[in-house]
Amino acid sequence: MAPTLISVKKLVKTYKMGDTEVHALRGVSLDINNGDFTAIMGASGSGKSTFMNIIGCLDKPTTGEYYLDGIDALKMNRNELAEFRNQKIGFIFQSFNILARTSALENVELPLVYNNKVGAKERRERAMKALTSVGLATRVYNMPNQLSGGQQQRVAIARALINDPRVIMADEPTGNLDSRTSYEIMDIFQQLNDKGITIVMVTHEPDIALFAKDNIVFRDGSIISNSKVPERKTATEELKKLPAPTLDETK
Amino acid sequence: MKIVNLIIIAYRSMSKNKLRSFLTMLGIIIGVASVIAMLAIGQGSKKNIQASVESLGTNTIMIMPGAVTQGGVRLAAGSSNSLVNGDADAIAARCDLLDYVTPVVNQGVQVVAGSQNWSTVIIGAKQAYFKIRDITISMGERYTDADERTAAKVCVIGHTVDSNLFGSDANPVGMTIRISSIPYRIIGVYDRKGQNAFGMDQDDAIIAPFATVQDRMMSTLYLNSIYCSAKSEDVITDAVDEISKVMRQRHKLAPSDDDDFTVRTQQEIANIFGTITSVMTILLASVASISLLVGGIGIMNIMLVSVTERTREIGIRMAIGAKGRDVLLQFMIESIFISFIGGFIGILLGIGIALLVAEFGGWPITITPFSIAISFAFSAFVGIFFGWYPARKAANLNPIDALRYE
Numbered sequence: 001m002a003p004t005l006i007s008v009k010k011l012v013k014t015y016k017m018g019d020t021e022v023h024a025l026r027g028v029s030l031d032i033n034n035g036d037f038t039a040i041m042g043a044s045g046s047g048k049s050t051f052m053n054i055i056g057c058l059d060k061p062t063t064g065e066y067y068l069d070g071i072d073a074l075k076m077n078r079n080e081l082a083e084f085r086n087q088k089i090g091f092i093f094q095s096f097n098i099l100a101r102t103s104a105l106e107n108v109e110l111p112l113v114y115n116n117k118v119g120a121k122e123r124r125e126r127a128m129k130a131l132t133s134v135g136l137a138t139r140v141y142n143m144p145n146q147l148s149g150g151q152q153q154r155v156a157i158a159r160a161l162i163n164d165p166r167v168i169m170a171d172e173p174t175g176n177l178d179s180r181t182s183y184e185i186m187d188i189f190q191q192l193n194d195k196g197i198t199i200v201m202v203t204h205e206p207d208i209a210l211f212a213k214d215n216i217v218f219r220d221g222s223i224i225s226n227s228k229v230p231e232r233k234t235a236t237e238e239l240k241k242l243p244a245p246t247l248d249e250t251k
Numbered sequence: 252m253k254i255v256n257l258i259i260i261a262y263r264s265m266s267k268n269k270l271r272s273f274l275t276m277l278g279i280i281i282g283v284a285s286v287i288a289m290l291a292i293g294q295g296s297k298k299n300i301q302a303s304v305e306s307l308g309t310n311t312i313m314i315m316p317g318a319v320t321q322g323g324v325r326l327a328a329g330s331s332n333s334l335v336n337g338d339a340d341a342i343a344a345r346c347d348l349l350d351y352v353t354p355v356v357n358q359g360v361q362v363v364a365g366s367q368n369w370s371t372v373i374i375g376a377k378q379a380y381f382k383i384r385d386i387t388i389s390m391g392e393r394y395t396d397a398d399e400r401t402a403a404k405v406c407v408i409g410h411t412v413d414s415n416l417f418g419s420d421a422n423p424v425g426m427t428i429r430i431s432s433i434p435y436r437i438i439g440v441y442d443r444k445g446q447n448a449f450g451m452d453q454d455d456a457i458i459a460p461f462a463t464v465q466d467r468m469m470s471t472l473y474l475n476s477i478y479c480s481a482k483s484e485d486v487i488t489d490a491v492d493e494i495s496k497v498m499r500q501r502h503k504l505a506p507s508d509d510d511d512f513t514v515r516t517q518q519e520i521a522n523i524f525g526t527i528t529s530v531m532t533i534l535l536a537s538v539a540s541i542s543l544l545v546g547g548i549g550i551m552n553i554m555l556v557s558v559t560e561r562t563r564e565i566g567i568r569m570a571i572g573a574k575g576r577d578v579l580l581q582f583m584i585e586s587i588f589i590s591f592i593g594g595f596i597g598i599l600l601g602i603g604i605a606l607l608v609a610e611f612g613g614w615p616i617t618i619t620p621f622s623i624a625i626s627f628a629f630s631a632f633v634g635i636f637f638g639w640y641p642a643r644k645a646a647n648l649n650p651i652d653a654l655r656y657e
Contacts, residue, residue, distance in 0.1 A: 058570060058651045079574045086572020097567045097654070101267055113256050114572040159571065 004067075005167060005198050006032040006055055011064035013050050013221075024050040025061065026221040032167075032200060037193040039209035039229075040202045042218030049171065051218065052202050056089055056169045057081050069166050086114050090160025094172035096152040098144050098159070104131060105140040108158045115163060130158035134188055150181035157188060161197075168192065170201040174208050180242055186211040187235035211235055254584075257577070261584040264557075272589060275553045278546025279593030279630050280600060285539035286626040287601025287618070292608060293532030295616035300528055303447065304521045310350075310484055311383055312491060314342070314477040314498065317511040333511045334474040336465075338501055342477060345497050348490035351379035352479045356465045362457065363429040364416040371412050373430060373457045375464020376478065381441075383480040386458070391424035391439030394460050402462040407439040409454035428457075431468060435459065487516050540629065546593070547633035550586050554641035558582065565645050566653025579646035586638025587631065594630030598623055 013025040024047045032038055042048040053059035054066065057073055066073045069088060076084060090111075091097075098107045108127040112118045118126070131140050134154040144152055153173060160168050170189070174182035182205075190211060193199055201212060209215050210233045217225045265272040316333040339354035346352075356375040361368055380386070381393055394405050408423065417423045427434045435457075444453040465471060481490040491514050498512050558565070565578055602618055609616040 053651050056570075058654070079576070082569060082572050082574040082577075085570060091570050093654075097563070097570075099564055099567060102263075110568070111571045113260075114568075114574075114577060116253065163572075 003033050004031050005034045005036070005069060006030070006200070007065075007067045008055065009065040011051070011054060011061045011066065013047075013054065013059075014062045023221050025054075025064075027064070028221070028223055030216070030223065030226070032198065034198055035193070035196055037189070037199045037211075037213040038201065038216060039212035039214070040200065040216050040218065041204060041206070041209050043204070046218040047221040048202050048218040052169060052171055052200070055200065056091065057085050082114075086111055087163060088166045090163065090165035090168045092153070092156050092160050092168065092170035092173045094175035096144075096149070096156050096176070098152055098155050100144055103141050103143060104136060104147065104155045104158075107144070107155055108162055110159060111163045126162055127158070130162045131155070133161070134158045148181075149177050150184060153177065153181075153185055154188070157185070161192070165197075167198040167200060170199065172202055172204070174203065174205065180239070182208060183235050183239050183242070187239065190235050207233075254580075257580050257584050258588075260581050261588050264561075264585060265588060268557075271553060275549055276589050276593035276596070278549035279543070279590050279633065280546075280597040282540070282543025282546040282633075283594045283597025283626045283630050284601035284604060285542050286536055286629070287598055287622060288604040288608070289535035289539040290532060290622035290626070291601070291605035291616040291618045292614060293528065293535045294619060294622070295605075295609070295614065297525065297528035297532060298617050299615040300524045301521055303445070304517060304524055310481040310487060311517045312349075312479045312481060312487065312494065313515045314338075314479070314494060315475075315513045315515065316473075317509070317513050332473040333502065334477060335472055336474065338498060339474065339477045341497055341501050342479065342494055346479070346490065346493045348482055348486045348493055349479045350482050351382050352477065353377040353379040353383065354461055354465075354474045355380065355476045355478050356461065356469055356471065356473075357475050358464070358469055360430050360457075360468075362412065362416065364426065367416045369412060369415040371409075371455050371457060373406075373459060373464055373468070375459055375461045375468070377461045379480075380458065380478060383478045386444065387442045388439045389442045390422060391437070393439055399460045399462055402466055403460060404433060404435045404463060404467070405438045406435045406457050406459040407441055408437055408458075409441060409452075409456045410443050411452055411455035412457060413440055430457075433467065484518070487518055491516060543626075543629060543633060546630075547590075547637040550589055550634060551637035551641060554582060554586050554638055555644070557585075558641045558645040561645075562648065562653050562656040565648055566650055566656065569648070569650035570654060575646040578648075579642045582642035582645050583635070583638050586642070587634045590630045590634025590638075594627050594634075597630065598627060601626070 007030075009029045011025050011028040012023075015022040015024060026047075028047075028051060040048045040052065050059070054061050055068070057068070057076075060074060064074075068084075071084070073081070073084065085091075099110070105124070105127050108130055109123050112123040112126065128137075128140065131137060134157050136151060136154050136158065139147060139151060144155070147155065168189075173189075174185055177185065186208065189199055189201070193213075199212075203209055210229055210231070213229060213232065215225070215227055215229055216223055314334065334354075336354055339352055342349070343352040353376045357372055359370065360373045361370050374380070377399060378393060378396065388407065391407070393407060394403065397403070398405050406428070408428075413419075413423050416428065417426065423437045423440060426437050428437060429435070441454075441458070447453050479490070479494070481487045494514055495510065499510065502511055504511065565573075568578060605616045605618055608614050
């Protein structure tokens with residue numbers, strides 16, 4: 001396995017807004033290795049989300065190079081990219097983005113539905129396993145509106161995990177959650193990372209970034225700092241420091 | 252992605268919007284049902300009219316005197332006196348493709364029976380006439396060859412004549428009627444034939460031996476027409492050619508001359524009515540298919556709303572690996588589903604409506620597998636055609652834009 005999982009070189013993204021050109025990315029180069037847990041920080045408009053969309057193969061840069069797992073992601077067409085996302089990347093979004101009026105189990109099954117190699121029976125088994133691993137074994141048949149925000153985000157994590165992706169890309173995964181639930185999500189992330197799964201996470205909360213191994217800061221479309229986290233926090237311990245959970249707090 | 256999964260997805264999204272799916276379907280249901288019902292009614296009346304044309308006798312060929320030009324004025328067909336007894340005899344003798352031939356004379360007459368009188372038409376024809384016109388006797392009997400030879404004063408009357416002269420209950424057989432002061436004995440009443448294709452009452456007539464009417468009553472040498480029946484429907488055209496040849500020869504017509512007679516077949520008349528009813532059926536069906544078209548536009552409308560409404564869902568699906576084709580098929584299957592189920596219900600409903608029309612309206616109906624097949628195919632086509640554009644729109648969405656859509 002190549003040590004470098006994600007490799008971008010001189011990534012430029014320019015949007016045209018009427019007559020003015022907006023430079024979202026001004027030549028970003030970065031390598032992310034297998035097993036990394038990278039937090040991408042920056043104010044809004046700094047280009048971090050654009051960067052995330054490009055490495056998530058949802059968007060294409062104006063110029064530059066991008067290799068994921070040694071494959072040139074910019075030479076693929078729409079369909080190849082769809083398959084590539086399906087096989088290599090697990091997405092987690094700020095607004096959860098799970099399908100409404102669809103049970104947790106079916107939401108988690110979804111990536112496998114678009115994977116012809118997996119049959120219905122195996123799909124169900126793997127979805128059950130993924131939901132169990134995020135602590136939702138008792139909630140598999142619940143609809144999203146019957147789940148709390150934290151639980152919905154766990155469904156999204158289970159969905160991201162089900163296809164055994166090379167990398168999990170999380171865009172503000174804790175943006176809509178309270179601090180206790182945020183720590184629980186970080187706990188899951190750290191456990192996954194310990195198992196060897198690479199995680200790239202966009203966040204604007206400095207305390208959440210401290211759970212990652214590396215912090216990258218964007219400003220005005222460029223990386224201004226790339227550093228190891230000096231005192232990495234452990235979610236398990238942070239959770240212990242919080243006051244005892246209230247009555248209706250369910251796992 | 253497997254098609255089974257797509258069908259499940261389409262089914263779920265439809266069942267999430269039950270009322271909307273049903274209303275969309277309703278457009279197709281009404282469209283298909285009206286196409287089926289209209290075709291059934293149209294084809295039914297076509298059959299009905301055909302049957303009434305055929306009641307004249309399917310193999311019948313009529314020969315009438317041709318139109319004549321007198322001093323530059325062209326008179327109607329049948330206005331000339333060009334047919335004589337010899338023509339009928341020659342046709343009977345020389346045409347092999349004919350079963351029966353009879354000369355026919357007819358005249359409007361005033362009939363008197365006791366204190367009643369009635370205006371009707373008397374037809375003088377040989378016995379073969381009953382065979383050719385498929386006339387059967389309900390009371391009494393037909394006249395015989397002997398009656399024909401002796402120009403006997405006997406006749407067979409129709410039901411309309413019977414009820415007008417004798418009332419509907421009496422048995423007129425054996426009674427005497429007077430036509431132009433000459434008494435005729437009624438020897439039979441023929442079965443009801445109803446109206447012919449032109450609305451004429453075929454039961455309002457008296458049939459008497461040819462010689463009786465031509466010699467005794469009309470004192471004429473000419474014929475009004477000659478009726479023949481071909482051996483079968485298939486040889487009608489050939490029989491007509493044969494008759495024309497014999498007639499042209501007898502009338503000594505040069506090759507450059509026009510016919511001075513007209514040969515008509517029931518086939519021709521049936522064809523004319525067939526054309527009229529076909530046009531009517533097509534008209535009805537095209538009016539009905541407009542509603543199918545409107546139903547199709549309904550599908551397109553709802554699918555477009557659905558695509559807009561589910562843009563985010565499409566974005567999610569694409570982010571986690573749905574290809575454009577998967578999204579296209581998902582929406583296509585949904586619209587095909589709607590039009591198929593709608594088409595199926597519409598067929599049942601259309602058959603039901605047609606049966607109701609037949610039951611309570613007394614209107615004849617014919618439901619053919621063809622009309623079912625064509626309306627089902629049309630509804631499927633509508634589903635594919637009108638579902639394609641919205642589905643295409645969904646499939647072409649950029650995942651990142653779809654995800655950001657609020």
